[in-house]
Amino acid sequence: MHTVDLVSRLRASKIDDATIEAMALHVDGLCSAYGSEDRDRLRADAQEWLVRLGDTLASQLSYAQHRQVLELAGWLALLTSCLCWDGSDASGAEQARRPAIALGTDIAHPDILGWAAEIKAWMSLTTGNLTGVVSAAREGLSVTAERPAAVQLYAQQAKGWARMGDKTRAHLALNQARELLAALSVPANPRNHFEVDPVKVDFYAMDVWRLLGEDALAASAAQTIRRTSTSSGGKPLSPMRLAEAQITDATILARNGDLGGALSLAEDALSGDRRSLPSLLMVGSEFAGELSRVDPHSGVAADYRAHLADLAANDEP
Numbered sequence: 001m002h003t004v005d006l007v008s009r010l011r012a013s014k015i016d017d018a019t020i021e022a023m024a025l026h027v028d029g030l031c032s033a034y035g036s037e038d039r040d041r042l043r044a045d046a047q048e049w050l051v052r053l054g055d056t057l058a059s060q061l062s063y064a065q066h067r068q069v070l071e072l073a074g075w076l077a078l079l080t081s082c083l084c085w086d087g088s089d090a091s092g093a094e095q096a097r098r099p100a101i102a103l104g105t106d107i108a109h110p111d112i113l114g115w116a117a118e119i120k121a122w123m124s125l126t127t128g129n130l131t132g133v134v135s136a137a138r139e140g141l142s143v144t145a146e147r148p149a150a151v152q153l154y155a156q157q158a159k160g161w162a163r164m165g166d167k168t169r170a171h172l173a174l175n176q177a178r179e180l181l182a183a184l185s186v187p188a189n190p191r192n193h194f195e196v197d198p199v200k201v202d203f204y205a206m207d208v209w210r211l212l213g214e215d216a217l218a219a220s221a222a223q224t225i226r227r228t229s230t231s232s233g234g235k236p237l238s239p240m241r242l243a244e245a246q247i248t249d250a251t252i253l254a255r256n257g258d259l260g261g262a263l264s265l266a267e268d269a270l271s272g273d274r275r276s277l278p279s280l281l282m283v284g285s286e287f288a289g290e291l292s293r294v295d296p297h298s299g300v301a302a303d304y305r306a307h308l309a310d311l312a313a314n315d316e317p
Contacts, residue, residue, distance in 0.1 A: 015059050020068050023053070027072045031079050034193035035238045036274060043083040050076045067107050074103035074112040075194065081119050082193065085126075086276040087315065093123065114144030114153065115194050121156040125163075126278035133160030151181045151196040155204035162211040170208050177201055199228045203241050207283070210248045215255065222248040240276050243269040247283045254290050262291070263300055270311055277315050284308045 030049065033042055053073045061069065077100035084092035097119055104112030117140025124132030137157040144150050158173035178201060187195035206221035225245040229238035236242055246269035253262035266287050270280065285308060291301035 015056065015061060015065065017065070020065050023072055024068070027075055028189060028192055031075060031193050032189060032191040034079060034082065035191065035240060036236070039083050039086050039274060043080060046076045046080045046083065050080070070103050070107050071109060071112070074100045074109060077103065078112065078115050078119065078194065085119070085123060085278060088277050088312070110144040111147055111149055114140045114147055114149030118149055118152050118156060121153065125156060125159055126282050130160045130164050133157065146180065148184060148187065148196045151177045151201065154180065155201060158208045159204060162208045167212055170212060174205055174208055177204070199224065206245065206248055210251055215252045218248050219252055239272045239274045240279070243272055243275060243280060244283055247287050251287050251290050254294050259291065259295060259298065259300060263304065266304065267307070270307060277312065281308055281312060
């Protein structure tokens with residue numbers, strides 16, 4: 001349904017099921033745009049549609065329709081939270097995440113509650129609160145143990161354990177993610193940010209293997225991410241994933257003594273317009289640490305950290 005027609009129908013005193021379905025498709029489209037579209041524009045669109053959904057609740061709705069509208073609002077609140085966090089707007093991210101929890105609780109929706117916990121785990125990870133990652137993941141798993149969100153909750157745990165140097169638990173959590181994913185049906189729209197497919201698990205595994213020094217596995221995963229995140233014409237489909245794959249490759253090059261090639265790749269990873277700043281700063285800082293370990297006297301690590309600091313300063317909310 002065309003957006004103008006849809007908005008017109010939303011203003012009606014009584015809304016039919018076709019209009020609800022059209023809204024659901026539109027929300028799915030917004031969530032699918034997360035990986036590639038301009039962050040601020042997508043955030044504005046999500047917030048605009050949240051207002052429209054709120055207005056819709058004043059219309060004559062059946063019980064099922066009312067629940068569907070609340071569910072759609074929950075997904076848009078989660079999307080808004082992710083976009084705020086990408087721009088280092090911690091306050092905005094939490095202000096959007098909490099209403100999603102309230103909506104998920106009101107309609108007893110385990111997926112919304114699970115993803116709200118996953119966002120909390122991600123926030124903890126990118127701020128260095130590693131015990132908070134594990135805690136938030138356990139919180140989410142308690143309400144959505146066998147749903148798609150649980151796959152990513154296990155993956156977040158794996159990333160946390162890897163950064164704590166606990167190789168056994170990191171591998172265990174990663175295996176739990178893969179086993180659960182294998183038991184789930186293939187998502188209808190894997191590009192929706194709130195779905196999980198094998199490539200997404202490879203993306204998380206790449207991070208874990210890089211941190212644990214399992215370079216062959218990390219390089220293989222990075223190759224998969226590059227292949228699946230770029231169109232046949234060379235257009236980036238998932239620029240944030242591509243950036244982290246580049247930093248993974250850069251880390252491996254540095255470990256093998258190619259500091260020039262490593263730095264070139266890592267600098268290129270910072271140049272994209274669509275980025276999740278907290279995640280990029282985290283993996284970028286870890287790469288800088290690897291540079292310091294390999295060549296503590298060259299000064300390239302300090303230069304790269306300065307570039308990261310400039311990036312953060314120029315991308316404040």
